[in-house]
Amino acid sequence: MAGLPPDIWQPVRLTVELAAMTTLILLIVGTPIAWWLARSKAWWKEGVAAVVALPLVLPPTVLGFYLLVLLGPDGPGGALAGLWGGRTLAFTFEGLVIGSVVYSMPFVVQPIRNAFDAIGDRPLEVAATLRASPLKAFWTVAVPLARPGFLSGAVLGFAHTVGEFGIVLMIGGNIPGTTKVLSVAIYDYVETSQWREANILAAGMAAFAFVVILTMMMLEKRTARIKG
Amino acid sequence: MKFIMPLKLALLGAAVACITSSQALADSANIAVAANFTEPAKEIAAAFKAKTGHEAVLSFGSSGQFFTQISQDAPFQVFLSADSARPKKLVEDGLAVKDSRFTYAVGKLVLWSKEPGLVKGEQTLKDGKFAKLSICNPVAAPYGAAAVEAMQTLRVYDELKPKFVEGANISQAFQFVQTGNAEIGFVALSQVINDKDGSRWMVPQNLYSPITQDAVLLKKGENDEAAKAFFEFLKGPESRAIIEKFGYEVPPAKAS
Structure with missing residues (x-):
């Protein structure tokens, strides 16, 4: 299209990278948490579940504020950045990944936990009587049975990271190619009255959101049919 | 879906809040204030209330943001911009x-750091011994544009550009430096005028075009007593004293 700024697609690429990285990390980190939440008998496990779910309720500004301080030169993030000569994790892609992992965690952990919950004790007991080690039972019984949960978790985690705005605005610094993700780019275009560019990206986001929600609904339906 | 119900409740709550708040607005004016003018605007609003009893409800943001909102029928009655182009366009x-447009202040750009001794003058920019330089969005905020212009005049813009971090408005640009996430940044003098600990360099006026900050009475305030009173109060001696206290220049009042 004529007259479009050449860098209009850069935020799209960056957003996809951020969401993919975040989803990958969340699947790795979130699965053991979800498993523990589903299987543990500890009385305080719902407390942990509540902490994981906090970002559902907290305004992004609360997370943005804490992250800005924690990632900064006086916080642990600054110390971490010092390992490779940086001063702060704010304004970096890594900082955004950390923020997104926290922010999107409930959207990945919850569906996986529900899927593990739904399996119940029985299949794992059967696996144990067939002499499967707990680890083997986990990989060959629990994970395949919980596959719909992993799928919804991955889709929701990815989509929710794409939709992230407040935190990135607060800790990102609007750096093209590093922290200027889609939602921030749209905000920027609107603030500077570049409505055509804003329109293109916003319409794309709306279409993307529609596809995600439709996919989720169809996934749910299929899962229900398998179970029913 | 199960989140439909809370959504309905939220809408109902919002409707109730709108009805009650519009009653409370009877004697108040909504003022859109460019973020650099936050502190003086608060003092002026307090003095205004003490004198007239009217309430000035202040909103802070970048001039570009307010321009967009006002062009979309935002409920502001007075606009204190950080430039003259946007009020003119409105x-x-x-x-x-x-004919309501007038210059209420001329802003001053400062290069500022929280660390004592870090900012020594234009040499600090030329040496570039820092990781991050905070500015505000040069398209949406006049102070950002002034910062870019000053760096271009000094011929350091291209070298420093990779170190930029951008705040959505000057308050955020300031906050990035204040939290130490950026070592230095271009801010408004009014934001650091009471700061004794950091280091600063007053950017010489010949490096950037004057930041002429204009105010306009918006159409929504044309027939509003509180809005008109605030607009006049902004031109008066009490306001001028406050504005000058924060380091702005105030041009002599034009006979109109």
């Missing part, structure tokens, strides 16, 4: 009262 577009 008058041309019929969104602000003709």
Whole structure:
């Protein structure tokens, strides 16, 4: 299209990278948490579940504020950045990944936990009587049975990271190619009255959101049919 | 879906809040204030209330943000911009009262750091011994544009550009430096005028075009007592004293 700024697609690429990285990390980190939440008998496990779910309720500004301080030169993030000569994790892609992992965690952990919950004790007991080690039972019984949960978790985690705005605005610094993700780019275009560019990206986001929600609904339906 | 129900409740709550708040607005004016003017605007609003009893409800943001919102019928009655172009455009577009535009302050750009001794002058920019330099969005905020212009005049813009971090408005640009996430940044003098600990360099006026900050009475305030009173109060001696206290220049009042 004529007259479009050449860098209009850069935020799209960056957003996809951020969401993919975040989803990958969340699947790795979130699965053991979800498993523990589903299987543990500890009385305080719902407390942990509540902490994981906090970002559902907290305004992004609360997370943005804490992250800005924690990632900064006086916080642990600054110390971490010092390992490779940086001063702060704010304004970096890594900082955004950390923020997104926290922010999107409930959207990945919850569906996986529900899927593990739904399996119940029985299949794992059967696996144990067939002499499967707990680890083997986990990989060959629990994970395949919980596959719909992993799928919804991955889709929701990815989509929710794409939709992230407040935190990135607060800790990102609007750096093209590093922290200027889609939602921030749209905000920027609107603030500077570049409505055509804003329109293109916003319409794309709306279409993307529609596809995600439709996919989720169809996934749910299929899962229900398998179970029913 | 199960989140439909809370959504309905939220809408109902919002409707109730709107009804009750519009009653409370009877004696108040909504003022859109460019973020650099946050502190003086608060003092002026307090003095205004003490004198007239009217309430000035202040909103802070970048000039570009307010311009967009006002062109979309935002409920502001007075606009204190950080430039003169946007108020002028609003008058041309019929969104602000003709002939109401006047310059309430001329802003000063400062290079500032929280660390003592870090900012020594233009040499600090030329040496570039810092990781991050905070500015505000040069398209949406006049102070950002002034910062870019100053760096271009000093011929350090291209070298420093990779170190930029951008705040959505000057308050955020300031906050990035204040939290130490950026070592230095271009801010408004009014933001650091009471700061004794950090280091600063007053950017010489010959490096950037004057930041002429204009105010306009918006169409929505044309027939509003509180809005008109605030607009006049802004021109008065009490306001001038406050504005000058924060380091702005105030041009002599024009006979109109």
